[in-house]
Amino acid sequence: xxxxxxxxxxxxxxxxxxxxxxxxxxxxxxxxxxxxxxxxxxxxxxxxxxxxxxxxxxxxxxxxxxxxxxxxxxxxxxxxxxxxxxxxxxxxxxxxxxxxxxxxxxxxxxxxxxxxxxxxxxxxxxxxxxxxxxxxxxxxxxxxxxxxxxxxxxxxxxxxxxxxxxxxxxxxxxxxxxxxxxxxxxxxxxxxxxxxxxxxxxxxxxxxxxxxxxxxxxxxxxxxxxxxxxxxxxxxxxxxxxxxxxxxxxxxxxxxxxxxxxxxxxxxxxxxxxxxxxxxxxxxxxxxxxxxxxxxxxxxxxxxxxxxxxxxxxxxxxxxxxxxxxxxxxxxxx
Amino acid sequence: xxxxxxxxxxxxxxxxxxxxxxxxxxxxxxxxxxxxxxxxxxxxxxxxxxxxxxxxxxxxxxxxxxxxxxxxxxxxxxxxxxxxxxxxxxxxxxxxxxxxxxxxxxxxxxxxxxxxxxxxxxxxxxxxxxxxxxxxxxxxxxxxxxxxxxxxxxxxxxxxxxxxxxxxxxxxxxxxxxxxxxxxxxxxxxxxxxxxxxxxxxxxxxxxxxxxxxxxxxxxxxxxxxxxxxxxxxxxxxxxxxxxxxxxxxxxxxxxxxxxxxxxxxxxxxxxxxxxxxxxxxxxxxxxxxxxxxxxxxxxxxxxxxxxxxxxxxxxxxxxxxxxxxxxxxxxx
Numbered sequence: 001x002x003x004x005x006x007x008x009x010x011x012x013x014x015x016x017x018x019x020x021x022x023x024x025x026x027x028x029x030x031x032x033x034x035x036x037x038x039x040x041x042x043x044x045x046x047x048x049x050x051x052x053x054x055x056x057x058x059x060x061x062x063x064x065x066x067x068x069x070x071x072x073x074x075x076x077x078x079x080x081x082x083x084x085x086x087x088x089x090x091x092x093x094x095x096x097x098x099x100x101x102x103x104x105x106x107x108x109x110x111x112x113x114x115x116x117x118x119x120x121x122x123x124x125x126x127x128x129x130x131x132x133x134x135x136x137x138x139x140x141x142x143x144x145x146x147x148x149x150x151x152x153x154x155x156x157x158x159x160x161x162x163x164x165x166x167x168x169x170x171x172x173x174x175x176x177x178x179x180x181x182x183x184x185x186x187x188x189x190x191x192x193x194x195x196x197x198x199x200x201x202x203x204x205x206x207x208x209x210x211x212x213x214x215x216x217x218x219x220x221x222x223x224x225x226x227x228x229x230x231x232x233x234x235x236x237x238x239x240x241x242x243x244x245x246x247x248x249x250x251x252x253x254x255x256x257x258x259x260x261x262x263x264x265x266x267x268x269x270x271x272x273x274x275x276x277x278x279x280x281x282x283x284x285x286x287x288x289x290x291x292x293x294x295x296x297x298x299x300x301x302x303x304x305x306x307x308x309x310x311x312x313x314x315x316x317x318x319x320x321x322x323x324x325x326x327x328x329x330x331x332x333x334x
Numbered sequence: 335x336x337x338x339x340x341x342x343x344x345x346x347x348x349x350x351x352x353x354x355x356x357x358x359x360x361x362x363x364x365x366x367x368x369x370x371x372x373x374x375x376x377x378x379x380x381x382x383x384x385x386x387x388x389x390x391x392x393x394x395x396x397x398x399x400x401x402x403x404x405x406x407x408x409x410x411x412x413x414x415x416x417x418x419x420x421x422x423x424x425x426x427x428x429x430x431x432x433x434x435x436x437x438x439x440x441x442x443x444x445x446x447x448x449x450x451x452x453x454x455x456x457x458x459x460x461x462x463x464x465x466x467x468x469x470x471x472x473x474x475x476x477x478x479x480x481x482x483x484x485x486x487x488x489x490x491x492x493x494x495x496x497x498x499x500x501x502x503x504x505x506x507x508x509x510x511x512x513x514x515x516x517x518x519x520x521x522x523x524x525x526x527x528x529x530x531x532x533x534x535x536x537x538x539x540x541x542x543x544x545x546x547x548x549x550x551x552x553x554x555x556x557x558x559x560x561x562x563x564x565x566x567x568x569x570x571x572x573x574x575x576x577x578x579x580x581x582x583x584x585x586x587x588x589x590x591x592x593x594x595x596x597x598x599x600x601x602x603x604x605x606x607x608x609x610x611x612x613x614x615x616x617x618x619x620x621x622x623x624x625x626x627x628x629x630x631x632x633x634x635x636x637x638x639x640x641x642x643x644x645x646x647x648x649x650x651x652x653x654x655x656x657x658x659x660x661x662x663x664x665x666x667x
Contacts (some may be wrong), residue, residue, distance in 0.1 A: 227497070
């Protein structure tokens with residue numbers, strides 16, 4: 001798995017609209033020389049940040065999905081399904097609106113360092129808000145499917161709020177917003193990459209420290225309480241780290257779908273465990289490989305075209321979701 | 335008696351519905367539970383059995399009164415301390431997660447393991463002891479959703495055992511189980527209470543099993559009263575009859591059952607004892623006859639269990655017939 005990760009990473013850096021041989025990639029990464037000066041620039045300024053972003057996104061979304069599936073005890077929970085990324089989008093949209101400038105990712109970049117923090121906080125708060133609403137509703141609902149429907153509906157409400165705002169915006173803004181919703185790993189560079197890395201690492205550390213709590217929650221709230229867990233506090237911590245992960249990533253990369261829901265299932269199937277101490281690193285590993293692979297596919301190796309990342313994650317993620325619902329284990333296992 | 339595990343004083347149980355006045359289901363309850371005791375809570379649906387169990391185990395707040403666990407007030411215990419006093423087997427569905435049996439049992443060590451949940455030697459020893467006592471060793475590696483209901487309950491009991499608490503509370507552990515599994519589980523619980531100093535508190539609808547295994551019965555009725563006592567005491571003083579008396583269903587103290595057949599068309603006297611006589615009486619009741627103990631029944635049946643064949647002799651006024659199988663006899667009746 002680890003070697004798969006290294007290969008995927010190298011290939012991801014190698015492929016793009018300009019082809020660079022893998023041998024040269026390794027050379028650029030480990031020595032300051034290359035047979036072509038422009039390759040150094042391409043790799044250091046574009047490809048490397050993009051591959052690193054893919055790794056961060058893969059880890060963050062997978063782990064946030066894992067936490068959501070555990071806390072909702074629902075195999076179909078995930079940041080994109082239960083409206084968490086929609087909440088994050090709302091946070092982003094609100095900031096843009098109050099700043100009164102353009103609505104695109106490009107504007108976010110122009111806001112500079114403090115602007116980046118502002119966007120991340122707003123996006124995480126948006127995600128946390130939606131998640132708290134769904135957590136409070138779900139605690140009084142026993143049925144998995146109903147929670148799911150409620151989540152989807154709340155996501156819709158959030159998206160329609162954004163639509164209203166879009167309706168009063170100019171066509172260019174709408175186009176920019178649409179491009180943002182396609183998701184993008186590219187363009188997160190320099191300080192932003194650093195901020196994203198810090199935020200996601202923070203989320204991952206909190207998440208790993210809560211792995212014991214997550215294990216207890218697998219048996220449901222009552223059992224968890226009877227084993228000495230303060231359920232409300234545990235939920236709050238888990239909601240916090242999930243929102244940081246999903247919110248931070250959505251702020252910079254757009255709402256990337258399906259990774260959050262699909263990877264935890266792959267991790268459980270491949271590592272055959274329910275122990276979060278193992279599952280969290282496993283999700284990071286698989287999420288990273290999958291995200292890098294999606295990015296490689298999105299480059300359409302050999303061609304000049306680059307597809308939006310969301311198209312590819314949906315292509316790969318949807319079959320996994322179908323497998324969860326219609327596969328041999330049905331909705332029971334998660 | 336010394337070292338009481340659980341003691342309730344003036345306990346009222348019920349629900350807090352929002353900010354309004356709490357609605358009381360039952361109380362005041364003054365109960366005590368000692369080490370090595372197995373207590374069955376019986377009562378009709380909706381009388382508050384689950385509420386009582388949830389209240390003494392801290393999942394639900396009491397309306398008033400106190401619950402004391404090993405000398406310490408329940409409401410003052412921190413969650414982590416409470417988890418070392420009471421372990422639970424609930425009716426909650428746990429059949430999801432990629433959970434395997436060992437992981438579920440290992441979760442019982444939650445209150446003892448470190449911040450990452452890594453198990454040490456003592457934890458592993460407690461787990462294997464729980465596995466051995468509950469006979470769950472053969473399915474340790476299976477997934478929880480592949481188990482039968484009976485196996486699943488055993489695993490949950492093993493998890494509670496691994497938690498190593500002086501009190502184990504089980505809410506309707508025999509629901510959904512087939513008869514052999516019900517008996518197995520009850521026998522297991524009875525054994526645990528006898529062999530370890532643990533106290534076991536269960537709620538159940540299994541009246542006859544409870545009468546067989548319980549050291550004490552807490553019998554609740556629909557009006558919020560609770561009668562505590564030995565099983566036999568409660569049968570003899572009519573508490574059972576009172577608790578379950580509704581819509582023409584009544585407890586028959588003579589047989590310890592609730593008779594399904596109530597109207598009798600004719601009196602029959604049955605002579606003989608042994609298995610054949612016992613089942614003949616049952617068959618007659620099923621057919622709508624009343625078994626008479628006085629001498630003036632219109633039909634008299636004598637059963638002779640001979641080594642070669644059992645023989646039924648039926649005497650009515652003027653006639654006498656002999657049969658060699660219970661089917662023949664019942665068809666002729």
